Amino acid sequence: MDGSLETRELAHFLAVAEDLHFSRAAARLGIAQPALSRTVRRLERRLGVTLFVRTSRAVALTPAGRVLASEARRALDAVDAAARRTRRAGAAEPHLVLAMKAGGDAGLLAAVLATYEGDPDACPVRVLFRTDRVGALRDGHADAALVFDRLDDLRGLDTEPLLTEPRAAVLPASHPLAARDSLCLADLRDAPVHRPGDGTEAASLTELLQLVALGRTVAVVPRSVAAGLRHDLVGVPLTDAPPVTLLLAWPAHSTSPAVAALARAVRAACPGGDPVDA
Amino acid sequence: MDGSLETRELAHFLAVAEDLHFSRAAARLGIAQPALSRTVRRLERRLGVTLFVRTSRAVALTPAGRVLASEARRALDAVDAAARRTRRAGAAEPHLVLAMKAGGDAGLLAAVLATYEGDPDACPVRVLFRTDRVGALRDGHADAALVFDRLDDLRGLDTEPLLTEPRAAVLPASHPLAARDSLCLADLRDAPVHRPGDGTEAASLTELLQLVALGRTVAVVPRSVAAGLRHDLVGVPLTDAPPVTLLLAWPAHSTSPAVAALARAVRAACPGGDPVDA
DNA sequence: CGGGATCGATAACCTCGGGGCATGGACGGG
DNA sequence: CCCGTCCATGCCCCGAGGTTATCGATCCCG
Missing domain, CATH: 3.40.190.10 (Periplasmic binding protein-like II)
Structure with missing residues (x-):
């Protein structure tokens, strides 16, 4: 019932939850199996909840364990994101990372970046080519991303439309x-x-x-x-495939002025966006 | 650099960031000031980033420190949520917590809950009266909430409309x-x-x-x-105030079948919802 | 049915890092 | 100029987290 869960505990738990095998998970973490067993036991004691049913032949997650596995992933992503974004913000020459798939900008990115550079809040933009752009936003590898509605999972993101196209x-x-x-x-x-x-x-x-x-x-x-x-x-x-919208997306909780400036640049450079209701 | 940040480090950093005073923050955390100073220093070393500018008269956040303060809050909320939701899932008699403001259900809740109870995935619902319902979702105090679009900040949430009213x-x-x-x-x-x-x-x-x-x-x-x-x-x-929509909301990453069942119940009991496009 | 292999739990030990106390050093105010 | 405030440093201690060795349960196989 006392203090919060520690990151290490969550990471260790997650390793076990992922391959359902204490010894292998321990090897993957670079520690010995007994240490891992103990950490997980302590976690269970602290939570007052059984996370695994262990027989000497198999390890399985309990329902509560499944909940923790899912929540722990989010939490660890958030912690990683904190570290990465802080490092970026403190870097000698801070910059903004934009994740996209190569070719996935409909040719609009150059114009957006040109507009962006005129903004007083602008800072250099580094482009990260990556398939899982939403994941990159979640774990802090990127600050903004070019995504498509209907193809990407936009939950938890704020967006600004660039272009709707068939x-x-x-x-x-x-x-x-x-x-x-x-x-x-x-x-x-x-x-x-x-x-x-x-x-x-x-x-x-x-x-x-x-x-x-x-x-x-x-x-x-x-x-x-x-x-x-x-x-x-x-x-x-294709006449009957619903059109998709290319969007600039960023974490909903972002407070970065540089990201806000990039969104403004999109709004200015891309008249295609639906104006938000007032 | 090396391993992840620990939640204790983040919490301690955040305490300092909040009152910009090492001694007071230490008192609040129930530890001595030197320990806190060292923890923060280590954090800075690990991140390779300066978080505070300290003079012996004042402590101030650097830009990177502001980033970490904001990200750390999210991360700690996520960790707390993991603990709370896991405990709830593992409780002797698991239940679902619904946050609302008293009187904020437009009289529809009873019908929704009645429908919900027929669902095979249903489990007992506990109602939590609370002003900051979105915060309760973020930190795991609640699994779902009744909120109003346009009045609450819905970013990061999935929603199901109950009723739109002037x-x-x-x-x-x-x-x-x-x-x-x-x-x-x-x-x-x-x-x-x-x-x-x-x-x-x-x-x-x-x-x-x-x-x-x-x-x-x-x-x-x-x-x-x-x-x-x-x-x-x-x-x-009021003739010209835009109408508001009462919504059931839950964290976008939720995987709980009980929450999904509650959303289904809303869909079934409240024909007012806009059908999502296909 | 017995022996070996597999795998998690336990026990005993060690190390390091977080926390406590005492103190130093910088700075501003009366 | 001295004192008060406030953060940093030095030193000690203890417990959390790691290691190795071993046990006990279970399954496979001859």
């Missing part, structure tokens, strides 16, 4: 449907369609297009991405 | 405007209007109405609140 299918030039002016989703019924965010996420646009060129998949992407393809690929507008 | 002004029966059928905000221009969320938050509806009865203020409240007033008070519809 989607297009990307096909090999040799594909029977490649000559069409437009397609609807039903046309792709039989094709192995790849949609961002369906778990088979490609690490980069290049990888994705490679797969398309090989005939392994068909991609559904925002229309701006489908412009300027390699010559062996064709982008065809 | 607002009304509450006046003393003797007030010159009390006889009117409706009012607009301009009519109240000269009155000392109290709006929820403007910092002079009343601890309870009763307190607020007390102030109105005393002629100290005029209240703007959702219309359902203005029904059934004491005889010396009058509610008058």
Whole structure:
């Protein structure tokens, strides 16, 4: 019942929760198994809750253990974020980290950054190419990110829209449907369609297009991405796929003036955004 | 550098950041001042960042220190939430805590709870009366809350609407405007209007109405609140105050089936909600 | 059915770091 | 100029957290 849980305890617990094996988890943490056993036991005593059911052959999470596993992940992310953001803020030359997928800016980023640099609160922007941009915001690897609504999970984030655009299918030039002016989703019924965010996420646009060129998949992407393809690929507008919005996103609790300035720059440079109600 | 920050370090740092005085902060933490000084110094060494500028007469936060103060609060809230939610989940008889302001349910809660109890994932609901319901969600004191959009800060929360309703002004029966059928905000221009969320938050509806009865203020409240007033008070519809929506809210990262069931119950019992786009 | 392998818990020991007390040193005020 | 305030430093102690050795339970297999 006394003091708060310590970060180390949570991290150790989480290691066990993740591979359900004390010895392996201990090895992963670089400590001996008995120490880990004790830490977890103490955690259980402090919480007054059983987190694991252990038999000598198997370890399983209790319902309370599952709750803690999920909450501990958030908490540790928050602690990591605190450290990373503080280090960044205190760095000799502080900067802002913007996470995006390469090619995922619809060509608007340059203009936004140009506007941004005029702001008195601006500081240098470092671009981080990364697939899991939302995760990067949560754990402090990034201060802002370019994301798509409907494809990314925006909960816990504040956003500013840059552009709403319809989607297009990307096909090999040799594909029977490649000559069409437009397609609807039903046309792709039989094709192995790849949609961002369906778990088979490609690490980069290049990888994705490679797969398309090989005939392994068909991609559904925002229309701006489908412009300027390699010559062996064709982008065809999709009429019935709901449009997606490209957004600048940042943690809802952010207090950084530099992030606020970046949001202002987006608002100024991108008239596409819906004005917020008054 | 090396390992993560410990929660104790963050808590100690935060104490200093809050009153900018090592000795007082140490007293508040129940430890001696030298220990606190050292903890903070170590934290600075680990982060490689200066958090305070100290003269022997004053202590001030650096910009990086301000960042850490804000991030540390979030992180500590998350750690506390982890402990509280885990304890609740592991309690002999687990339950769900719903935070609300007394009278802030527009009379819908009973029906929602009745629906909820039929759900297989349901568990007993404990109601927590509290002004800062969003804070209660963040630090784990509550699992869900009844909040109002436009009055509460909903960032980081998932929500399900119960009811959208216009607002009304509450006046003393003797007030010159009390006889009117409706009012607009301009009519109240000269009155000392109290709006929820403007910092002079009343601890309870009763307190607020007390102030109105005393002629100290005029209240703007959702219309359902203005029904059934004491005889010396009058509610008058406001024509131009934007309507507010009463929402069930819960942390965006929640994975609790009981909370999900409660959201379902709201959806079932309150046809007022906008269906989310598909 | 018995022996070995696996895996978590326990026990005994050690080390280090956080906390306490006493004191030093810088600075401002009367 | 001396005193009071306030943070930093030095030194000691204790407990938390780590290590190795070992036990006990369980399953696999011959």
